[in-house]
Amino acid sequence: MGTAPEPQAGRGGKRGQRMDAAGSEMDAEGLALLTATLDQLARAHDGAELTKALDDFGFPEVLATSPREAASSLFTAMGQAGTTSAAFQDVLIGNASGRLLGPDAGEAQSIVLPPVGAATAGRVDAGSITLRGLILGQRTNVGPLLVPADSADGVVWVRLPADLPAERLAIRSVAGLDPALMMAEVTATGPADVVLGGPAADQAWRAVVAAGRRALAYQIVGAVTAMLDLAVTHARDRVQFGQPIGAFQAVRHRLADAYVAREGAAAALDICWEADDEELAAMLAKSLAGRAARIAATQCQQVLAGIGFTAEHPFHRYLARALVLDQLLGSATDLPAQIGARLAAAGTLPRLADL
Amino acid sequence: MTPAEFREAFRSWLAGVDLDASPVQSGSVAVLLAHQRRLQRLLYDADLMRWGWPESVGGLGGSPVLRAVLGEELTSRGLVHTTTWTMLEVLGPAVIAYGRPGVVTEIFPRLLRGDETWCQGFSEPEAGSDLGSLRTTARRAGDGDSWVINGEKLWTSFAHGASRCVVLARTGPAGSGSRGISAFLVDMDTPGISARPLQTMADVDEFCATSFTDVVVPADRLLGDVDGGWRVAGHILGCERGAIFWQRGAWLGHHLAALLPLATDARSQALVGDAFQLLWTFRARSMATQRQIAAGAVPGAETSVDKIMIAAAEQAVFDTARELLAGAIETGDTPEAAAWRREWFYSRAATIYGGTSEIQKDIVSLRLLGLPRGGR
Numbered sequence: 001m002g003t004a005p006e007p008q009a010g011r012g013g014k015r016g017q018r019m020d021a022a023g024s025e026m027d028a029e030g031l032a033l034l035t036a037t038l039d040q041l042a043r044a045h046d047g048a049e050l051t052k053a054l055d056d057f058g059f060p061e062v063l064a065t066s067p068r069e070a071a072s073s074l075f076t077a078m079g080q081a082g083t084t085s086a087a088f089q090d091v092l093i094g095n096a097s098g099r100l101l102g103p104d105a106g107e108a109q110s111i112v113l114p115p116v117g118a119a120t121a122g123r124v125d126a127g128s129i130t131l132r133g134l135i136l137g138q139r140t141n142v143g144p145l146l147v148p149a150d151s152a153d154g155v156v157w158v159r160l161p162a163d164l165p166a167e168r169l170a171i172r173s174v175a176g177l178d179p180a181l182m183m184a185e186v187t188a189t190g191p192a193d194v195v196l197g198g199p200a201a202d203q204a205w206r207a208v209v210a211a212g213r214r215a216l217a218y219q220i221v222g223a224v225t226a227m228l229d230l231a232v233t234h235a236r237d238r239v240q241f242g243q244p245i246g247a248f249q250a251v252r253h254r255l256a257d258a259y260v261a262r263e264g265a266a267a268a269l270d271i272c273w274e275a276d277d278e279e280l281a282a283m284l285a286k287s288l289a290g291r292a293a294r295i296a297a298t299q300c301q302q303v304l305a306g307i308g309f310t311a312e313h314p315f316h317r318y319l320a321r322a323l324v325l326d327q328l329l330g331s332a333t334d335l336p337a338q339i340g341a342r343l344a345a346a347g348t349l350p351r352l353a354d355l
Numbered sequence: 356m357t358p359a360e361f362r363e364a365f366r367s368w369l370a371g372v373d374l375d376a377s378p379v380q381s382g383s384v385a386v387l388l389a390h391q392r393r394l395q396r397l398l399y400d401a402d403l404m405r406w407g408w409p410e411s412v413g414g415l416g417g418s419p420v421l422r423a424v425l426g427e428e429l430t431s432r433g434l435v436h437t438t439t440w441t442m443l444e445v446l447g448p449a450v451i452a453y454g455r456p457g458v459v460t461e462i463f464p465r466l467l468r469g470d471e472t473w474c475q476g477f478s479e480p481e482a483g484s485d486l487g488s489l490r491t492t493a494r495r496a497g498d499g500d501s502w503v504i505n506g507e508k509l510w511t512s513f514a515h516g517a518s519r520c521v522v523l524a525r526t527g528p529a530g531s532g533s534r535g536i537s538a539f540l541v542d543m544d545t546p547g548i549s550a551r552p553l554q555t556m557a558d559v560d561e562f563c564a565t566s567f568t569d570v571v572v573p574a575d576r577l578l579g580d581v582d583g584g585w586r587v588a589g590h591i592l593g594c595e596r597g598a599i600f601w602q603r604g605a606w607l608g609h610h611l612a613a614l615l616p617l618a619t620d621a622r623s624q625a626l627v628g629d630a631f632q633l634l635w636t637f638r639a640r641s642m643a644t645q646r647q648i649a650a651g652a653v654p655g656a657e658t659s660v661d662k663i664m665i666a667a668a669e670q671a672v673f674d675t676a677r678e679l680l681a682g683a684i685e686t687g688d689t690p691e692a693a694a695w696r697r698e699w700f701y702s703r704a705a706t707i708y709g710g711t712s713e714i715q716k717d718i719v720s721l722r723l724l725g726l727p728r729g730g731r
């Protein structure tokens with residue numbers, strides 16, 4: 001297996017000093033409170049408002065000290081509530097190397113993701129960058145952009161100030177399938193300010209991708225839960241042929257399929273935090289979350305039938321969100337081949353984690 | 356003894372032992388069982404076989420998770436066949452929980468040491484998923500100091516090589532359903548028992564049709580209470596989801612790993628990746644179940660999810676094998692090809708045995724999703 005990235009500065013960068021062993025161990029009561037608070041915020045607010053509420057709460061700092069609890073609670077809750085925020089950028093930045101964040105640390109930086117289907121966002125040749133990428137969780141106050149780009153020497157990170165002239169940098173707010181998702185498309189050309197190269201750049205990119213995949217997977221699993229809840233409620237309440245439609249085995253089994261897929265993705269997310277190979281575990285969690293979303297989308301849509309096809313029913317909002325998030329950082333279609341290639345290159349299968 | 360210490364003990368034992376695992380490739384139940392017994396004896400003599408079982412029955416105590424670790428270490432290396440390893444775990448815990456202490460303390464060490472194989476007489480020609488409709492009867496005889504069993508059992512794995520059988524029989528009146536069933540631990544050399552292997556499409560002679568004609572069973576071989584067999588059966592089916600699933604997942608990993616050298620193009624890698632993610636998701640789920648068991652919980656309906664997942668993983672792994680072996684399963688005549696062929700065919704039953712996937716989906720939808728029971 002590939003070497004796991006060394007602990008990254010995000011768990012100790014400027015935005016949240018690494019706690020000592022005692023400090024990082026929040027007690028059970030503290031964790032329960034954290035989870036409940038994030039859940040509540042994610043349900044009460046959306047978009048820029050939620051971003052502000054999370055900033056006020058100190059989400060980046062909480063993420064630095066309790067990465068698992070903070071990410072799992074917030075992204076699952078956002079997925080389930082159908083809300084979103086710029087916290088995704090906090091996760092990416094929090095897992096980037098401190099050297100990468102450099103002089104801008106503390107500013108509202110954004111990391112640019114590859115466009116759908118691509119491995120990196122840009123290409124650097126002879127000191128010049130060509131960029132087309134996506135920002136998820138774009139803040140209203142746009143700060144410097146950090147771009148992972150291919151180059152002759154592998155992945156390098158390029159810094160782009162947000163105030164470049166329009167002919168060099170364009171940031172277009174993306175509506176697409178899910179206008180509420182706070183996405184932007186970035187295109188840029190011109191001289192590249194490479195802020196990190198070599199093995200450290202590659203390592204930072206791998207850590208950022210793994211963290212991003214986990215966060216997206218949590219949000220997708222949350223959306224799957226919402227779809228399933230809607231469909232189960234409908235199957236209990238909707239009466240046809242003299243009985244609730246959920247009493248028909250054909251209907252029940254569709255929902256069982258969605259439930260099993262959701263449980264599987266959730267279990268894969270749980271194991272991410274103790275797996276020997278963090279990158280592979282995150283690929284699997286993202287792939288399985290996307291797979292669960294596709295199964296749930298099909299089965300729940302069918303069970304919700306006519307009402308689920310209307311604009312007034314909330315189902316389609318979760319569907320749209322899951323479809324878009326599935327496409328970012330590797331979809332359920334793309335990832336199995338990448339996982340297989342990685343296993344074939346290693347020649348062995350990892351043992352999950354020890355009992 | 357922690358799982359980590361136990362794993363270490365196993366590995367150092369393995370490094371020093373000369374073990375021929377080639378019988379695991381055999382399609383003959385006699386060869387597989389002989390290998391299993393020989394291996395168990397080696398493990399028993401090294402004390403490894405006894406950890407995780409209560410001291411009262413000849414074990415060394417410790418968490419049952421140690422047994423899951425042992426199974427994983429063995430099947431992940433292909434040192435034992437997953438199905439022969441399974442029987443011990445299927446029946447052992449229930450016999451300990453429900454057997455008469457005198458009987459259990461006498462015979463259990465023989466099971467651990469590999470002196471005996473046990474089998475499970477549940478299914479019948481007219482009672483598959485609908486186990487509550489079974490027709491085999493047990494009637495009190497003598498002065499109540501014995502029972503007489505009559506009936507037919509089907510799909511009795513390893514019955515022709517077994518010393519004892521856990522038999523479910525009706526002790527209540529006809530039509531008493533699941534409430535009128537009792538469980539017995541029956542010696543297979545009792546007069547009136549015959550076990551005939553069934554030919555299966557998997558070319559494995561594991562399963563038997565087993566008949567019981569006026570089979571006399573001493574009263575102390577009753578497991579649990581009279582008419583309390585349903586609980587014993589539930590316990591047995593629940594146990595399947597513990598250490599057994601864990602080692603079966605490792606067995607699947609062993610087979611998928613063997614295909615990695617063949618995954619040289621994007622299509623093959625996509626198949627391997629997909630099979631692996633289904634195996635991974637099952638293993639991640641099962642790990643949580645193993646931890647619950649270690650903490651003393653008896654998992655219930657939620658393990659139907661594990662069952663659905665392992666069946667999907669098993670079929671995906673062997674479907675991937677069929678693709679990547681490029682014709683070996685269909686046209687190969689080597690022993691290796693025959694072994695893959697058996698495993699592929701056996702995997703077709705993964706969604707059938709131990710409660711079909713449809714039964715599991717019913718349990719998930721009724722008990723975990725709270726959907727209403729209904730007609731069609």
